[in-house]
Amino acid sequence: MNRLSVRLLLSHALVAAIGGLTTYLLVRFLAPQMYDRDVRMMGGPGGAGGPAGGPGVGGAGLREVTVSAMNNAVLVGVLAGIVTAVLAGAYSSSRVMRPLRAVSAATHTLAQGRYDRRVTVPRELELAAVAEDVNALGERLAETEARRVRLLGEVAHEMRTPLTVLDGYVEGMVDGVFEPGPEVLTELGAEVRRLRRLADDLSALSRAEEGRLELRAAEVDLAGLAVRAAERLRAQLDDAGVRLEVPAPSGPLPVTADADRLAQVVTNLVGNALAATPAGGVVEVTSRRAGGEAVVSVRDTGTGLAAGDLERVFERFYRVPGGADARAGRHTGSGIGLTIARGIARAHGGNVTASSGGPGRGSTFELRVPLGG
Numbered sequence: 001m002n003r004l005s006v007r008l009l010l011s012h013a014l015v016a017a018i019g020g021l022t023t024y025l026l027v028r029f030l031a032p033q034m035y036d037r038d039v040r041m042m043g044g045p046g047g048a049g050g051p052a053g054g055p056g057v058g059g060a061g062l063r064e065v066t067v068s069a070m071n072n073a074v075l076v077g078v079l080a081g082i083v084t085a086v087l088a089g090a091y092s093s094s095r096v097m098r099p100l101r102a103v104s105a106a107t108h109t110l111a112q113g114r115y116d117r118r119v120t121v122p123r124e125l126e127l128a129a130v131a132e133d134v135n136a137l138g139e140r141l142a143e144t145e146a147r148r149v150r151l152l153g154e155v156a157h158e159m160r161t162p163l164t165v166l167d168g169y170v171e172g173m174v175d176g177v178f179e180p181g182p183e184v185l186t187e188l189g190a191e192v193r194r195l196r197r198l199a200d201d202l203s204a205l206s207r208a209e210e211g212r213l214e215l216r217a218a219e220v221d222l223a224g225l226a227v228r229a230a231e232r233l234r235a236q237l238d239d240a241g242v243r244l245e246v247p248a249p250s251g252p253l254p255v256t257a258d259a260d261r262l263a264q265v266v267t268n269l270v271g272n273a274l275a276a277t278p279a280g281g282v283v284e285v286t287s288r289r290a291g292g293e294a295v296v297s298v299r300d301t302g303t304g305l306a307a308g309d310l311e312r313v314f315e316r317f318y319r320v321p322g323g324a325d326a327r328a329g330r331h332t333g334s335g336i337g338l339t340i341a342r343g344i345a346r347a348h349g350g351n352v353t354a355s356s357g358g359p360g361r362g363s364t365f366e367l368r369v370p371l372g373g
Helices: 004-042 059-111 125-175 182-209 222-231 234-239 259-276 324-328 337-347
Strands: 218-221 243-245 254-257 282-290 293-300 351-356 363-370
Touching: 004 059, 059 125, 125 182, 182 337, 218 222, 218 259, 222 254, 222 259, 222 282, 222 293, 234 243, 234 259, 254 259, 254 363, 259 282, 259 293, 259 337, 259 363, 337 351, 337 363
Parallel strands: 243 282
Antiparallel strands: 218 254, 282 293, 293 363, 351 363
């Protein structure tokens, strides 16, 4: 009884049986009364002689024969209707179950890790919606698996460079090529810190994507926080020959948020702007209200972004082709700073977005957080 096909078939049969029984009872009750009424209207008791002077059938006998024939005919019709309804129900339930079986087979295939299976979309709107949802699920799972595989390769690539440097220095010191002096130890320390930063960033990325970020929410002035976070990086921008402009905010931007996490977002955005801006360029950090949101904008005069890169820059380990770092042969950071920044912003109910006039025309990244009460 729990199978959908059986329940559909029984529902058709039950509807047919109820309809037929109702018809039969009504005819059985109404037919005699209607017969008597018609006979009275004809002005006689309803007698009729038999053919050629044969024995006749009286009015009462004719009435009984007529009603009996009518009842029998209705009974046969009801039974035929029920049989027809059952056959139609069986056909209908089989048509309904066919796409559902296809959906079931597709979900089993997805559960086995084969994400290329697609369900043919039926004509019925409700079943088509289910099939489209399963197809969309398969596509999302395939994309997730592809990102997972790509992530493993990218993490291995990011770790390979510092590990190769460390291995080379260690072998050199063992062979006596390098002396373990301050310069060599400084290089080793830089690569170890790079590995630690990669591990910390991956941990933060995992927590952000899984929604496990620990937020210590409090009342925060986002405008003042952005100024302080940007000023902490002024020395790095000065060393790179990039001018940092931080205009005084027009007023406070109160938000309920984790101050350290939002400072991390602003730091990542300014660091990203520095990486994309060559010497002689400008990075500007401003804040403003926009509707019910507090907005921090980080604008640079650097390499800019093509339209297709405006979302891709938030992907893990994605670097803009031909960017400032690529041209200079540098790789600052782990390549997931923007991914983490967006994850933190979304954990606060906000977002981080990118805009650009195109390659060579600079970029603007905006942190948006709902204003507090």
